[in-house]
Every structure is written in structure tokens, then in C-alpha cells.
Amino acid sequence: MHAGLNHYLTVSVLLFCLGFLGVITRRNLVVIYMGLELMLNAANLALVAFSRFNANLNGQVMVFFTITVAAAEVAVGLALIVALYRKRGTAHVEDLATLKL
Amino acid sequence: MPEFTDLLFYGLAALTLGFGFLTVANPFSRNPVTNAMFLVLTIISMAGLFVLLHAFFLAAIQVLVYAGAVMVLFLFVIMLLDLPEENRRQIKTLTLGLGTIAVAAIAGIFIKAISHAAPLAASDRWLDGETKPLGKILFETYLLPFEILSLLLLVAMVGVILLSKKDLK
Known part of the structure; x- marks a missing residue:
């Protein structure tokens, strides 16, 4: 079958759901962050596919911005995780159940 | 008779999804470094999908920024925190079951929506990136x-x- 927009969107949805599954089930903050990255990448794939099959370049610009924002987000998030680890000595969400530091 | 690019699409899609699965739920290893390495492979095969979609610049950016900078950051933090202790912690079966059901429901809704959408008219003015x-x-x-x-x-x-x-x- 010819690989069209629907095929790419299906791959994107499945990848998004894999990332979501990781966010729900894993208990390690760093691995949860990796699940978030997967979800962002899935959205990027959908945008690039739409951009290609609608002959519209705006989608690719959007993905460019998303990648940059994701890089900034990863830097800040990992710095937060490191600060939290220094304070509490753990990076498991089950040990981080209180609001107070 | 499928074209060569279609075969390439199916191969790269299978690789992306397989590596993605191994990123979030590796049955053989619970070491975060293994997860990070499979995330690198996922991102690289996704860059291949970008090339198939003629988004060459974004494929290069994907490899440079994600597989390069972001993953180095991840690995630095994993090494810094020294996190191999997840071995002794088991994921609860209830969490896994309920999470899988919820995510499968979401996937079902999305895929049903996609398959019911009107197919795009075949045009020759696709974007050449x-x-x-x-x-x-x-x-x-x-x-x-x-x-x-x-x-x-x-x-x-x-x-x-x-x-x-x-x-x-």
C-alpha cells in the first residue's frame, strides 16, 4: 500500500501513546522525561507529515520551533531533577509524594 | 507492487516504534542508560522518516540537536545522579494494566478518527522540502x-x- 498521510499519522499516534505509557507506568523521573520527549517527537512527526502532504511550509517552521523549545525544556527540567535529587536524595516519584521539601 | 520508498517507510516506522517501545518498557534491562540509548535510536530512525517526508533540514536538526545535545544532557544527568537502583523496584501490575488500558483506549480513538477521515486527494504538488x-x-x-x-x-x-x-x- 502506498504510504500516505494516514500511515504517517498512525505511526505518530502509536509513538505518542508509547511515550504516554512510559509517563504513566515508569517511576523514575529521568525515564518519565524520556517518555515526554517521545510524545514531543510524535507531534513533530505529525506536523512534518501534514506539512508535506498539504504542501505548506508552516508546519516545518513549527517543528523547528518545537525542537528548540524542547531543548530548553529538557535543560530546565533536568536541572530541576538534579536540584531535587540534591535536596531529597531520590529521583523516584513514589518517594516524592509530599509538597514540602 | 510497492515502491522502494514505501518499503523504506514501513521499515523505518517499525524501527521507530520498536525502539520507542524499548525506550519506555525494556523487558530485559531497567537501567536508565539503556533507555537513553534506545531513545537515541528512536530519534535517529525518526530522522529517517523526516528524510522520507523530504524534510531534510529538520532531519539534520533532529540528529544534531536531539541525538547530539539533548541525549548528552540526559546521559550526563543519569551518570550524575547514579540511578541504577530501579532494579529492586517492581512496577505494580495494577498500574501497568490500568495504564495500558487507558493508553490503548486513547490510541483506539485516534486511529479510528484517522481511518474515518477522508483520504487526501492524490496530488502532485506535495512539498519538496x-x-x-x-x-x-x-x-x-x-x-x-x-x-x-x-x-x-x-x-x-x-x-x-x-x-x-x-x-x-
């Missing part, structure tokens, strides 16, 4: 968001330096 028009639109139409983005990166950098100081005051 040359980099020159992308740069043109980026520095003309999207000049202001681009500049704001540089400000965002500066803020993130200052914030990270502030956050990683020893005593948060």
Missing part, C-alpha cells in the same frame, strides 16, 4: 518568533545556572 524556502519563511514571516526564541534560550540558560547552584537562595 528544500532548505532555501524554509530559511526564507523563517527569517521573513517568522522573524519575531525566532528572536523571541533566542530570548527563551537565554532565559533557560540563566535559569539552569541558577538552579544548579549549591544553595538555592
